[in-house]
Amino acid sequence: xxxxxxxxxxxxxxxxxxxxxxxxxxxxxxxxxxxxxxxxxxxxxxxxxxxxxxxxxxxxxxxxxxxxxxxxxxxxxxxxxxxxxxxxxxxxxxxxxxxxxxxxxxxxxxxxxxxxxxxxxxxxxxxxxxxxxxxxxxxxxxxxxxxxxxxxxxxxxxxxxxxxxxxxxxxxxxxxxxxxxxxxxxxxxxxxxxxxxxxxxxxxxxxxxxxxxxxxxxxxxxxxxxxxxxxxxxxxxxxxxxxxxxxxxxxxxxxxxxxxxxxxxxxxxxxxxxxxxxxxxxxxxxxxxxxxxxxxxxxxx
Amino acid sequence: xxxxxxxxxxxxxxxxxxxxxxxxxxxxxxxxxxxxxxxxxxxxxxxxxxxxxxxxxxxxxxxxxxxxxxxxxxxxxxxxxxxxxxxxxxxxxxxxxxxxxxxxxxxxxxxxxxxxxxxxxxxxxxxxxxxxxxxxxxxxxxxxxxxxxxxxxxxxxxxxxxxxxxxxxxxxxxxxxxxxxxxxxxxxxxxxxxxxxxxxxxxxxxxxxxxxxxxxxxxxxxxxxxxxxxxxxxxxxxxxxxxxxxxxxxxxxxxxxxxxxxxxxxxxxxxxxxxxxxxxxxxxxxxxxxxxxxxxxxxxx
Numbered sequence: 217x218x219x220x221x222x223x224x225x226x227x228x229x230x231x232x233x234x235x236x237x238x239x240x241x242x243x244x245x246x247x248x249x250x251x252x253x254x255x256x257x258x259x260x261x262x263x264x265x266x267x268x269x270x271x272x273x274x275x276x277x278x279x280x281x282x283x284x285x286x287x288x289x290x291x292x293x294x295x296x297x298x299x300x301x302x303x304x305x306x307x308x309x310x311x312x313x314x315x316x317x318x319x320x321x322x323x324x325x326x327x328x329x330x331x332x333x334x335x336x337x338x339x340x341x342x343x344x345x346x347x348x349x350x351x352x353x354x355x356x357x358x359x360x361x362x363x364x365x366x367x368x369x370x371x372x373x374x375x376x377x378x379x380x381x382x383x384x385x386x387x388x389x390x391x392x393x394x395x396x397x398x399x400x401x402x403x404x405x406x407x408x409x410x411x412x413x414x415x416x417x418x419x420x421x422x423x424x425x426x427x428x429x430x431x432x433x434x435x436x437x438x439x440x441x442x443x444x445x446x447x448x449x450x451x452x453x454x455x456x457x458x459x460x461x462x463x464x465x466x467x468x469x470x471x472x473x474x475x476x477x478x479x480x481x482x483x484x485x486x487x488x489x490x491x492x493x494x495x496x497x498x499x500x501x502x503x504x505x506x507x508x509x510x511x512x513x514x515x516x517x
Numbered sequence: 518x519x520x521x522x523x524x525x526x527x528x529x530x531x532x533x534x535x536x537x538x539x540x541x542x543x544x545x546x547x548x549x550x551x552x553x554x555x556x557x558x559x560x561x562x563x564x565x566x567x568x569x570x571x572x573x574x575x576x577x578x579x580x581x582x583x584x585x586x587x588x589x590x591x592x593x594x595x596x597x598x599x600x601x602x603x604x605x606x607x608x609x610x611x612x613x614x615x616x617x618x619x620x621x622x623x624x625x626x627x628x629x630x631x632x633x634x635x636x637x638x639x640x641x642x643x644x645x646x647x648x649x650x651x652x653x654x655x656x657x658x659x660x661x662x663x664x665x666x667x668x669x670x671x672x673x674x675x676x677x678x679x680x681x682x683x684x685x686x687x688x689x690x691x692x693x694x695x696x697x698x699x700x701x702x703x704x705x706x707x708x709x710x711x712x713x714x715x716x717x718x719x720x721x722x723x724x725x726x727x728x729x730x731x732x733x734x735x736x737x738x739x740x741x742x743x744x745x746x747x748x749x750x751x752x753x754x755x756x757x758x759x760x761x762x763x764x765x766x767x768x769x770x771x772x773x774x775x776x777x778x779x780x781x782x783x784x785x786x787x788x789x790x791x792x793x794x795x796x797x798x799x800x801x802x803x804x805x806x807x808x809x810x811x812x813x814x815x816x817x818x
Contacts, residue, residue, distance in 0.1 A: 282557070
């Protein structure tokens with residue numbers, strides 16, 4: 217068992233390569249060529265936190281990946297990162313553990329942000345010029361950098377409760393203003409009550425929602441979801457939790473119109489300029505598999 | 518993150534302490550004081566293998582445990598152990614990974630065998646003198662040693678397809694003879710078809726079934742289950758897979774008479790001398806939690 221530390225992992229990151237692998241993973245996931253485990257979840261009350269365990273493989277691969285990622289939201293108050301975790305690369309031929317990628321949650325953060333970029337690129341209007349970021353945590357920072365780069369956008373508006381931290385990411389604005397002005401909005405908070413409401417709907421709005429990744433979290437109001445076309449990373453997962461599940465539970469949308477990211481990658485849709493499109497990303501094991509494969513391929517080379 | 522190797526782990530094992538912790542874990546699990554994750558499972562066709570990921574914690578503990586264990590049944594043909602895996606000890610206060618117990622599957626094998634001993638002690642008649650082991654793999658070897666020790670039994674009969682390996686564990690016999698003579702039988706095979714049949718039933722038979730731990734595996738015929746009282750490690754898990762699930766699916770038993778191991782530990786039952794009792798053990802996260810805690814307590818002391 218080789219343990220690979222954070223510096224070595226960061227040095228092995230090639231974002232464009234990882235994007236290509238994640239896109240391939242989603243295509244094959246939607247084509248039924250991936251096996252993923254039931255997601256393991258533990259919740260902690262005091263201090264508040266959760267842990268997700270995900271794993272899977274693409275059929276034909278000689279390895280599989282299991283990933284543990286935890287978030288303890290109050291860690292920053294004691295000077296620690298809220299994210300922790302690691303990925304494990306295992307031989308699919310013997311079960312031997314090849315490597316522990318001790319990334320401290322970085323690979324989860326990065327694959328989530330890169331997938332935000334992939335989704336944004338698929339749903340954004342070609343003339344998108346203004347990116348709006350909701351939140352000011354690790355994901356907000358990463359999504360701002362990555363989505364802006366992948367869409368060639370320079371103007372970044374940010375709304376967050378913590379104004380000082382928002383200002384490190386882009387230009388702080390009120391949420392109403394952000395909703396009215398941003399061509400692409402990325403929401404990254406653990407909010408339990410919707411931040412983007414039906415009243416903020418406007419033609420051509422494009423939203424990538426990455427914050428609501430477990431039951432009970434909800435960033436996008438069902439009334440706004442009702443006016444949008446919905447793209448999901450995993451149909452099975454999104455009908456169970458996240459913004460899509462909340463909208464379905466509220467009777468605002470059905471589960472029949474959902475478009476999987478992998479389907480959209482295989483068969484892109486030219487959305488109408490006035491259509492509202494929301495990509496609801498809850499995080500799928502196949503992203504963890506593909507980013508760990510990308511890192512391991514560099515290290516084992 | 519501290520990585521602890523197999524030799525250090527083995528040196529930290531105190532079987533009696535671990536038995537006490539596992540018993541406490543089962544009591545609290547059955548009392549609703551444990552949170553366990555959905556079991557993650559991946560299956561591999563060529564070569565055949567599977568991987569289970571389990572995790573959980575007892576409420577009030579300051580750490581949680583996630584365990585990965587794989588079995589690739591043909592590994593011995595290429596000189597490798599079929600078992601692989603490790604346990605992770607994580608702070609339930611920050612999510613920080615405290616230790617990887619790189620046990621290569623040893624802790625899973627050991628906790629399974631110790632739980633076999635716990636179950637055997639709860640269901641065996643006080644006058645039990647002959648132990649019967651079905652199978653000749655790692656579990657067969659461990660169960661033979663541990664159950665014999667915990668029950669104070671000296672005579673061990675073994676049935677397995679591999680006679681030479683059976684002879685290293687005890688006295689090789691035909692399966693009919695084992696079923697007729699052994700006071701306590703432990704079945705440890707990955708068989709997909711029942712080995713112990715209804716025709717082998719006899720008054721006072723006591724069986725600990727540990728082999729059938731995933732859907733599709735079945736060591737005990739539904740017809741034999743129908744004549745027995747059934748103890749399960751986890752009611753939720755056993756109605757879904759293993760010998761209990763097969764018997765329920767066949768209509769041989771209902772799901773209402775199952776006794777959980779933790780309930781039996783809290784309120785022991787004096788089974789009648791003629792009763793047939795079967796303990797169906799599918800392996801629960803709480804065993805992994807408790808054995809990892811035992812090891813970590815020694816190492817962190």
